[in-house]
Structures are given as C-alpha cells and as structure tokens.
Amino acid sequence: MTEPSDVQTTNGFLLGGRVRYAQPRNGFRSGIEPVLLAACIPASSSQRVLEAGTGAGAALLCLTSRVAGLSGVGVERDPAMAALARDNVAANGFERLEIVTGDIARAAENGLAGSFDHAFANPPYHPAGGTPSGISARETAKRAHAGLFGVWATSLGTLLRPRGTLTLILPASALPACLLALDAANCPAATLLPLWPKADRQAKLVLLRGIRQGRGALKLLPGLVLHTAEGGFTPEAEAILRDGAGLPF
Numbered sequence: 001m002t003e004p005s006d007v008q009t010t011n012g013f014l015l016g017g018r019v020r021y022a023q024p025r026n027g028f029r030s031g032i033e034p035v036l037l038a039a040c041i042p043a044s045s046s047q048r049v050l051e052a053g054t055g056a057g058a059a060l061l062c063l064t065s066r067v068a069g070l071s072g073v074g075v076e077r078d079p080a081m082a083a084l085a086r087d088n089v090a091a092n093g094f095e096r097l098e099i100v101t102g103d104i105a106r107a108a109e110n111g112l113a114g115s116f117d118h119a120f121a122n123p124p125y126h127p128a129g130g131t132p133s134g135i136s137a138r139e140t141a142k143r144a145h146a147g148l149f150g151v152w153a154t155s156l157g158t159l160l161r162p163r164g165t166l167t168l169i170l171p172a173s174a175l176p177a178c179l180l181a182l183d184a185a186n187c188p189a190a191t192l193l194p195l196w197p198k199a200d201r202q203a204k205l206v207l208l209r210g211i212r213q214g215r216g217a218l219k220l221l222p223g224l225v226l227h228t229a230e231g232g233f234t235p236e237a238e239a240i241l242r243d244g245a246g247l248p249f
Contacts, residue, residue, distance in 0.1 A: 009084065014058060016242040019065050020091045022084060023056045032226075032241060033122050033205065034059035036195065037169040038066065039240045040207055040249035045069030047117040050159060052104035052152055053077075057085035057097075059120065064094050066244050071096040075110060077103045105151045112159060119156040120167040124148060125174050149174070149181040153210075157185035160212040167209045167249075175206060182210035190214050193249055194223035207249060221249070 009022040014035060023029050038059040043049055046069050051060045054074030064070050074097065076082040082101040089097045102110030104121075156166050166187045170178055172194070182189050187210035194203035203223065224247065226237045239245040 014062055015065055015244040018244055019061045021056070021058060021061065021088055022091070023058075024081075024084070028055065028081075030056065030058040033169050035062050035241050036205075036207070036224075036247065037120055037122055037167065038062035039245065039247035040193070040209075041118050041120055041167055042165060042249065043067045043070055043118050046071075048072065048114070050112070050116040050119040050156065051075065052119070052121040052156055053123060054085055054099065055081050057088045057099065059122065060085075060097060061088060061092060061094065062244070064097060065092070066246060069096075072098070073112065073116075074099045075102055075104045075107075075112070077101070104155045107155045107159060114159070115161040116159050116164060117161060118165045118167070119160055120165075121152060121156065122169050123152050125170050149177050150184055153178070153181040153185035153187060157182075157187040157210075157212055160187070162213045164212045165209055166212065167207065169205060169207050172203050172206050175208070178208055182208070185210070187212050188214050189218050190216065191219050191221060191249060193221040193247075196223055196225045198227050198229060199225050207247075209249060 008025040010025050011022045013019060014021045041063050045067060049070060049072040051074045054060055054076045057074055060072055060074045064072060074085055076085055079101050082099050085099045089099060100110050160166060168178060179189050189208055190211045191209045193207040195205040196203050224236060225234050228234055233241060240247055
C-alpha cells in the first residue's frame with residue numbers, strides 16, 4: 001500500500017490513454033520529452049531499468065507500458081513527487097516498478113545496488129545563472145548546478161552492467177558537456193539522434209546514448225521531425241506519442 005501524495009494534481013493520460021498519469025497542478029509538468037525518451041530505450045522483457053530524476057514517473061510508466069515484463073527503479077529526490085510517482089505506479093498496476101526517494105548522486109545511500117541493463121534520464125539542464133522560477137519545485141527540477149551531468153553520468157554508469165546503455169534527452173547546447181561526462185563515466189557516446197521541431201528548423205533537443213565500457217565511433221542518426229509545417233505532429237511522432245510505438249535508436 002503506497003502513501004498517497006498530498007500534491008494538488010491534475011489527472012490525465014499518456015500514450016493515447018494507455019497510461020494513467022497524475023501530475024502537479026502547479027510546478028514542474030511533463031512535456032513530450034519523457035515519452036520520447038521512453039520510446040528509445042532498447043529494453044526487453046525481464047530486463048531491469050533505472051531512471052534518475054523520475055518526477056511523477058512519466059518516462060518509466062511509458063517504457064513499462066511498451067515493454068511487458070520489465071522491472072525498474074525510479075529515483076526522485078523530491079519526496080512529494082516521489083509519492084506522486086508511487087501513486088501513478090499503483091494506478092497503472094505496474095507491480096514491478098519501485099520509486100526511491102533520494103538523490104541519484106548518492107546512489108549507495110539510497111540502497112541502489114545490483115546491475116541494471118539500461119539507465120536513462122531527462123536531467124535538469126537550465127544554467128545556474130538563468131531567471132529563477134517562482135515555484136520552488138519547478139526551479140529544482142529545471143536548474144543544473146555545475147558538474148551535474150558528470151555526477152549523474154557517473155552514478156548511473158556505475159550501476160550498469162557491461163554494455164548496458166545510458167540514454168539522455170537534453171538540449172543541443174548541452175551536448176559538449178554531456179559527451180565529456182559520458183566519457184568520464186566509462187559510458188562513451190555511441191549514438192546521437194536529433195529531434196527537429198519542423199523539417200526546416202534547427203534541432204533544440206537531442207537523444208544521446210552511451211554504452212558502458214563501449215567502443216567505436218559516435219553514430220549520428222537522421223533524426224525525428226516532430227511537427228508538420230501546419231503545426232500538428234508528424235505521423236512518425238504521433239505513432240510514438242499517441243500509439244506507444246518505439247523509436248528506433
């Protein structure tokens with residue numbers, strides 16, 4: 001029996017109704033990023049996955065909905081958000097998911113151990129000098145302190161089995177720092193997939209995957225165009241966001 005969250009929430013769905021999803025009425029609210037992130041994790045049934053900064057659990061829930069038989073752990077340092085993620089896990093009947101309240105930077109203190117097949121995150125990436133949010137929970141979820149990418153990559157990489165994958169969704173501007181962080185964590189970058197807002201626009205977001213103890217050159221994939229010229233989602237994006245399709249990566 002999970003402890004109910006006391007956060008004021010709105011109730012909705014992800015993946016076209018496949019996943020029940022409550023999130024804070026105010027503060028940090030999920031966009032399409034966690035759904036896209038979940039779609040590209042190459043997990044299979046019976047494997048074990050780990051998400052850092054899981055929030056209300058959107059990515060972990062979407063991945064578990066797509067891959068039957070998966071077990072996973074989400075780590076969230078905000079106790080109220082962690083409680084909300086547990087509520088969402090229970091609402092969807094995903095008994096093999098666990099939400100841990102704690103900081104991924106102190107994985108051992110949070111009781112995380114063992115070997116995960118895949119790890120992933122949508123890390124905070126707004127620079128420390130930016131305009132602060134008036135909502136403390138949103139500020140915490142968005143703001144990246146100096147060295148955060150390195151700390152998260154090291155903590156997640158340490159918990160991966162050899163050849164396990166570490167996948168991040170992040171702004172293109174954060175690529176240099178994240179490439180260095182993955183190298184330092186012994187999870188060198190293997191694949192990069194740009195997310196184009198429209199066919200004629202620069203990519204603002206990218207998906208980046210490293211492989212624990214991996215070798216070989218970085219592969220740059222063609223990428224995914226998210227919106228048509230008219231503004232709606234492209235059929236390829238719609239298949240992921242609404243129909244629960246995977247994103248080949």
